[in-house]
Amino acid sequence: MPKTLDDIDHRLLALLQQDSGRTLAALGDLVGLSPSAVQRRIDRYRETGLLRREIAVVDPSSALLAVCLVTLDRESPESHRSFREWVQAAPEVQQFYNVSGDHDYVVILATSGMAHHRETAERVIKNAPNLRRYSTMFVLDPIRTTLTVPTR
Amino acid sequence: MPKTLDDIDHRLLALLQQDSGRTLAALGDLVGLSPSAVQRRIDRYRETGLLRREIAVVDPSSALLAVCLVTLDRESPESHRSFREWVQAAPEVQQFYNVSGDHDYVVILATSGMAHHRETAERVIKNAPNLRRYSTMFVLDPIRTTLTVPTR
DNA sequence: TCTGAAAGTTTTCATCC
């Protein structure tokens, strides 16, 4: 249970989401806290599950990104379940959302090029049972790619 | 200039994109290299710009995510430029792609709830000059949210 | 209960082989 976060917590979380490579001392300077106080707060974020992990970000311009919109044929739970499992098994699936509206899923594929993309789309999406509709938008320019979410 | 990456580089980069919290010793064990050799490789990734930074990942289920598809009215460079600037200025814009196909842009908004979303969509997107079409898919379940890209 | 400071431990960095 995340206890109520104060203003310093929000600033700290925003900083960590932008760049977690800073030292505790540097973070402390930025928010006005001692390094140990900063560390205690970060520990709490991890314990409560608010902070999941740290990752290294690779330059996305070296990859081919594609946003795929998927609609399945029916609302049968089995077809959704098997579709999810199939998609989740693919390492090329960078993001995978169940969404509201005309489509059921948004799948963002990250591949090394068009040949790899075609192979992946074929294997991961087009082979899905009960696939009704499927469209692809290729990313021409990844203007911003973050995972930042607001904490308040 | 990324020199040609060998197999160990690819494995190292995959590990770092999954979780960069590991020590050099742990990484070395996983790929069969000494800690200092691992460090040299990581330094090279940073120098060449392949590795941009490290970030902390906050649990996305605490936020309201929305995938917005945007089409502008004309191909006038000015309207695209001003739209980009306007969108880029908003901290709620988690991802922002220029894409091929019927739509011009995909914008993923991360907000604290529906009230925040409506305010943000109004401010960031609906006020755009030359906005032709705009649709929103709310994320019901963020099944996978990574920034992983293939390195080969 | 939370903060800040200091001691002990681990990791990282630079140089050498």
Added chain:
DNA sequence: GGATGAAAACTTTCAGA
């Protein structure tokens, strides 16, 4: 690519507010 010593960071503990 590996190994070593030096520097830096992190973790733990403890005293104070």
